[in-house]
Amino acid sequence: MENLNEKKWVDGLKASENSEIIDVRTPEEFNEGYIEGAKLINIQDTSRFMDQIEQLPKDKDYYVYCRSGRRSEMACQIMEKAGIKNAYNLEGGIIDWHGEVKK
Structure with missing residues (x-):
């Protein structure tokens, strides 16, 4: 798990051939606007979140975000444990x- 500023996050995403947002x-919150290509996995829906995380391919690069970076940091830690x-x-x-933010 790594915390990245926007430039490093975007650069890493662009450089990866096997990534997902x-x-x-x-x-x-998602419906108010999201980063293009993002898949919604609501961390506040705990049991469903864990089910969805466990189904993700382990060999991909995941670029994770939330509103302020706190929930996504926690999500990255959970993903690492998975x-x-x-x-x-x-x-x-x-x-x-x-x-750009999509609506």
């Missing part, structure tokens, strides 16, 4: 995101 916010080696947290979350 994970948004761990609530469905309501056997995912490459989970990258977006420091500052979508609040500090300067890229």
